[in-house]
């Protein structure tokens with residue numbers, strides 16, 4: 701995987717100095733990123749000792765994925781407007797979901813809801829094969845251009861990301877099955893095509909529930925020797941909180957809803 705070395709992150713000064721040797725990221729942003737990193741650890745959005753997720757967060761320049769006017773807020777504990785009526789999730793939620801997935805280097809990963817591309821950038825530091833689908837065509841084009849620029853500037857790790865414009869309800873069958881699936885838009889059921897494209901022993905993280913109040917589910921699929929499929933659901937937050945994602949929309953308008961797999 702074309703990722704960078706682990707920066708020294710024992711304290712802020714060491715991190716800023718280490719990052720200035722291995723990247724050309726803005727120093728003030730790097731310092732803010734470190735402050736947010738500490739808050740993520742305190743809040744258990746990042747599990748202490750999970751070095752691969754720590755590295756993914758520390759090496760990803762969130763400011764590259766926000767709107768210009770929101771750069772000064774890139775490391776706030778907040779979701780931010782990215783245009784087209786949608787948002788980039790807050791760093792706490794991105795890292796909570798990423799940690800729940802426990803992505804391994806050879807995992808094939810699918811994201812539904814590319815948005816700004818920040819979540820897929822984090823995933824690109826963890827897996828060689830990240831696939832992401834976005835339904836808003838001009839947003840998909842914009843994010844594709846962001847990645848192109850980053851790769852041309854020498855960030856080879858982002859070659860791990862493959863983007864597609866379309867309705868992610870149907871997954872991305874040609875590139876599957878996936879060991880990990882992450883859904884970043886809210887729906888009232890687990891889409892059957894996504895469950896189908898989840899590999900045996902695969903894990904999906906998905907916000908399921910009504911508008912404004914979803915449970916962040918971790919869905920695990922197991923298949924026994926006779927081919928019997930079992931789906932196990934747990935709440936990533938153990939009932940302590942709900943989440944609020946933008947809706948899982950349909951091509952042609954409206955939102956997806958269904959009765960099965962709630």
Ligand SMILES: C[S@@+](CC[C@H](N)C(=O)[O-])C[C@H]1O[C@@H](n2cnc3c(N)ncnc32)[C@H](O)[C@@H]1O
Pocket residue numbers: 786787788789812813814815816817818819820833834835836839866867868869884885945946947948949950951
């Ligand atoms: C919370 S936002 C983006 C978060 C994104 N992961 C990021 O890092 O910026 C959710 C995204 O899901 C997209 N979305 C909604 N319904 C979709 C669908 N059916 N297929 C694919 N993307 C969808 C929205 O357009 C939006 O960009």
